[in-house]
Amino acid sequence: MEQVFRQPTSAALETTYEFCAGCGHGTSLRLVSEVIDELGLREETIGVLGVGCYSTNPVLFDFDCQFALHGRAPAMATAVKRLLPDRLVFTLQGDGDLTAIGTTEIVHAATRGERFTTIMLNNSGYGETGGQMAPTTVIGQRTPSTPRGRDVAMDGHPTRMTQMLALLDGATYVARVALNTPVNIARAKRAIRRAFEVQRTGQGFSMVEVLTACPSGWRLSTLEAMKWMEEVQMKTYPLGDLKVPA
């Protein structure tokens, strides 16, 4: 009989799933695992995981990973990739990790054209600490640290880091995807695969920003969260390829 479905071997599936209902992180980790499997690179992969729910929960990948301090994953990945250029190296970081405390590290890694891939999970807030405002929190979004909604005069504007990075000469492939519909999930997987292929062919820095829902942090039901992502979050963070290899 033809086998039509197989669990990805790059995911540690015996691990208890401890994400909140409706959280997009599980899907993100699943897509990364599937792509690594399809490329046949599980044993050649080194993941550098930032600080967030995706790294605090029990081990979810079944390949070598390193834990990075808040925002510093691109610095670690830089050293790993320079020393082991034939490995697949990626950082997994949240929007708080990457666009706030880790701004310097990601900008300079991209500037240098480091040949690793960054996957940024953007849920527009600090999910792990309870959903406080991050640089990516959209205008008007209520969080525990912006109880009346993000106010431009008080809190400034949302940071579109992916657009900023796309401007850099060292960045080769930059895309933004979302995990709200099956079609978009399929697109997200294709973007992750393309980013890894750009890395494997030595073309430069590659990055995929993934809009993921955080119903707990957003204080919404799962279905409301999907709706909010499409109607609000995506207005600030439009989907698509922001930069593709020449």
Next chain:
Amino acid sequence: MGRPMFMNCNRAVIEAAILSGCRFFSGYPITPATEALEQASHRMAAMGGVFLQGESELSVINMLMGAASIGVRCMTATSGAGFALMQEALSHMAGIVELPCVILNVSRGGPGFGNLTPTQGDYRIATRGGGPGDYRCLVFGPSTVQEAVDTTKLAFALADKYRIPAIVLSDQMLAETSEAFDLGEPLAEAPVDKWWATTGCKGRTAVYLGRAQADLSPRAEYGGALLTPNLLGLEGGGESFESHMLRLVEKFRRIEAAEVRTETLYLDDADLVVVAFGTSARLIRPAIEEARARGLRVGLIRPITLWPFPSRLLAETATHVSEFLVVEMSLGQLVDDVRLAVLGQAPVRLFSTLGGVIPRPETVLPEIERLLSVVPSRA
């Protein structure tokens, strides 16, 4: 016989690092450590290693964490303010992941931005740590270029052996001292199996370095004790955070028992013992010799390892001398460790110079004479 060379301390340390198998250097320019960065920029590449100029010391230390995580011998060179920026990651490397690396910290004038004169003001941040929580790093305080070379080689060996960061604490004066040294041969070392290095999981179980992982602990043994990859959350892992910390404490005790290095002079009959390390010890040595020539019973204890500290030697010495004189180019940092070791058995005086002023034989000798004139000899 090794290889006679002549260069300044910053550059010599890089040569010692390369001889020790260091193949990764990342750094950020900062006076007075920058020549190490310059030396590494061409020497690493020439040896097939990797050199990276980071965008900040925060990035630099985390680059080191990446290199160390895949088992590559790595180092950086920095000074005061830059070293301060590295403390969070250093704490994590020392106390959580247990990663080896070597940091040349060329102490300059502190506090804060300070200035570029020679001081030993980074003694406390090096030996106590400026990062969060309970941890230790190996700290060496060389007093000559030759000793900086020798301790750098030792630092790489012990960092690997104990899975711990090692700091070579230099200062502006030593850094800018050019003198002849013998690079020597690489140290003969017992091979260290870096089974935990996350280089890709081919042929073995995947490792998640820096986080809990239950089934790997039994494989971690080397050096006679269990060392594991670690932990944060731990609820899902095999060991509790307390058991991790207790194992860490046990490792620190083993290091304290085995790795203290000290030079001593004239302890047999000394009434007054001078305690100094690094540049200040080198500068005042003529004062000790002159005092001896004048018949004064003075000795010297010069810690070469600042952690582990020669506390036992000081405690023993305190039972048969009348007084200690600590000479340091800082406000009173080394003196704290001496007083803790002596534990009130003998008075501990402080001769402190600050702001780039250095202790000189002609300023220290009168103090030795004054103290000995009021201290009754125990002989």
